[in-house]
Amino acid sequence: MNIILLILKNHSNVVKQKINLLIGFSTIVLLVLCAIQIYLVKTTYDYKVEQFHAEVKDKIGNITNNYTDLDSSIFFKKEILYKSIAEKFIKDKSYRNQVKADLLANEYRNVLTNRLRQKLSQEFKDNQVTFAVVVNKFIVFDNATKTDTIFSENPTIQNAVYGNLTSLEDAFMVRNYVGTTSGFKNDNYKLLTEDCLYVSVANWEQIILSRMTTILILSILSMLVLVTLFVIAIKALIQQKKVSDVKTDFINNITHELKTPLTTLSVSTKMLAREDVKENETVFKAILETVNRQNIRLQNIIDQVMSNSLGFEEIELQKEKVKTTTLLQTIIADFNLAYPNVQILHDFNVTEVTLNLDKFHLTTAINNVLENAVKYGCQNITIVTSQENDQFNISIQDDGIGIAKTKQPLLFEKFYRVEQGNLHNTKGLGLGLYYVDQIIKAHQGSIKVVSELGKGAAFTISIPAV
Numbered sequence: 001m002n003i004i005l006l007i008l009k010n011h012s013n014v015v016k017q018k019i020n021l022l023i024g025f026s027t028i029v030l031l032v033l034c035a036i037q038i039y040l041v042k043t044t045y046d047y048k049v050e051q052f053h054a055e056v057k058d059k060i061g062n063i064t065n066n067y068t069d070l071d072s073s074i075f076f077k078k079e080i081l082y083k084s085i086a087e088k089f090i091k092d093k094s095y096r097n098q099v100k101a102d103l104l105a106n107e108y109r110n111v112l113t114n115r116l117r118q119k120l121s122q123e124f125k126d127n128q129v130t131f132a133v134v135v136n137k138f139i140v141f142d143n144a145t146k147t148d149t150i151f152s153e154n155p156t157i158q159n160a161v162y163g164n165l166t167s168l169e170d171a172f173m174v175r176n177y178v179g180t181t182s183g184f185k186n187d188n189y190k191l192l193t194e195d196c197l198y199v200s201v202a203n204w205e206q207i208i209l210s211r212m213t214t215i216l217i218l219s220i221l222s223m224l225v226l227v228t229l230f231v232i233a234i235k236a237l238i239q240q241k242k243v244s245d246v247k248t249d250f251i252n253n254i255t256h257e258l259k260t261p262l263t264t265l266s267v268s269t270k271m272l273a274r275e276d277v278k279e280n281e282t283v284f285k286a287i288l289e290t291v292n293r294q295n296i297r298l299q300n301i302i303d304q305v306m307s308n309s310l311g312f313e314e315i316e317l318q319k320e321k322v323k324t325t326t327l328l329q330t331i332i333a334d335f336n337l338a339y340p341n342v343q344i345l346h347d348f349n350v351t352e353v354t355l356n357l358d359k360f361h362l363t364t365a366i367n368n369v370l371e372n373a374v375k376y377g378c379q380n381i382t383i384v385t386s387q388e389n390d391q392f393n394i395s396i397q398d399d400g401i402g403i404a405k406t407k408q409p410l411l412f413e414k415f416y417r418v419e420q421g422n423l424h425n426t427k428g429l430g431l432g433l434y435y436v437d438q439i440i441k442a443h444q445g446s447i448k449v450v451s452e453l454g455k456g457a458a459f460t461i462s463i464p465a466v
Contacts, residue, residue: 109162128202132163137194171200317358346383365439368432373398392465403451412437
């Protein structure tokens with residue numbers, strides 16, 4: 001039997017390892033699939049942004065009539081402004097510090113801003129568009145000597161020569177103007193400038209997201225399906241693992257339960273074969289009685305497993321009219337004979353109530369709760385009855401070791417036992433409370449437990465009083 005138990009334990013450990021590996025692998029696969037899905041959505045979003053920018057650039061290209069009408073006006077006026085400022089710098093190098101201020105405060109600023117804004121409003125009727133032309137470079141160079149960089153900076157809204165854009169944060173560059181200006185009074189000098197046209201469309205992110213509605217819905221649905229399937233699979237694996245644990249515990253428990261009677265039968269059989277025992281009639285009869293008791297014990301264990309395999313739907317109740325107070329007093333009296341060291345107090349708060357129930361099964365169920373309390377260190381038990389909302393309640397309070405919150409949801413499951421350190425410190429197959437739960441459910445009632453570790457437990461059985 002020990003060899004069989006060892007083989008079953010090893011098999012259980014292998015199953016647990018496989019389940020843990022499968023759960024880990026499934027988690028990694030789910031994370032990878034989620035990452036791929038997010039990457040695809042991000043890639044699509046970036047593509048839609050580029051597509052949107054291209055559309056805006058094409059529309060602005062239409063506004064400027066293939067870059068001839070409006071651009072010509074802009075270039076003409078800017079060239080006059082830039083040339084006059086460059087002339088001042090050539091004449092007086094100390095003018096360097098005033099160049100940017102004069103560029104930004106130019107006389108064409110409002111005129112060009114209003115003109116381009118009107119054009120953009122006509123083309124972008126459904127969207128609010130803001131813009132700015134930002135000067136990045138202003139470089140004067142002498143053919144014969146050297147380059148004199150007045151400034152060369154990264155684009156910033158502070159360098160906007162015209163436009164109504166307040167920030168470049170959500171704007172994108174539409175056009176880049178790089179040009180040279182010559183024809184100064186001193187022919188040795190030339191001017192190199194670089195300007196950029198930035199545009200921002202109000203609510204551009206919402207526009208792009210609305211274009212991605214179908215993709216986003218499909219992505220979200222696929223993610224939900226993946227997560228749902230993953231959760232279902234993990235729950236199934238966890239349940240399988242729990243079943244494996246329960247089977248292992250049951251095998252351990254029933255092996256423990258069978259070991260004592262089998263050992264006693266083995267010893268008794270050997271003793272019966274001895275000549276001195278055969279000749280002593282008293283000893284012979286005593287050993288036969290022992291064999292008979294152990295046979296009965298084995299049969300009871302087997303019957304317990306068989307009878308408790310039924311669910312409450314399959315249990316056939318033999319109901320009769322039973323007086324509850326009389327029934328409970330009988331149960332307490334019998335229990336006191338079996339466990340004289342355990343004190344039972346009772347408080348029957350209701351008058352005699354007659355219920356239609358199965359006397360045998362309900363008696364066995366209540367006895368199981370009482371015996372379970374004794375198994376786990378109880379010395380005192382209090383039984384209280386009450387009636388509320390057509391429900392007859394039987395509360396059984398003990399002062400045992402109590403039950404941890406994490407273990408209470410499993411308390412009424414088949415083969416489950418609350419372990420306290422050593423696996424076999426309390427006997428049983430883990431079927432007692434499962435049987436209680438099924439019997440109460442067969443009576444269309446319910447049972448609940450309230451407990452804290454180290455503070456005992458209170459089981460409340462509720463049965464319909466009508």
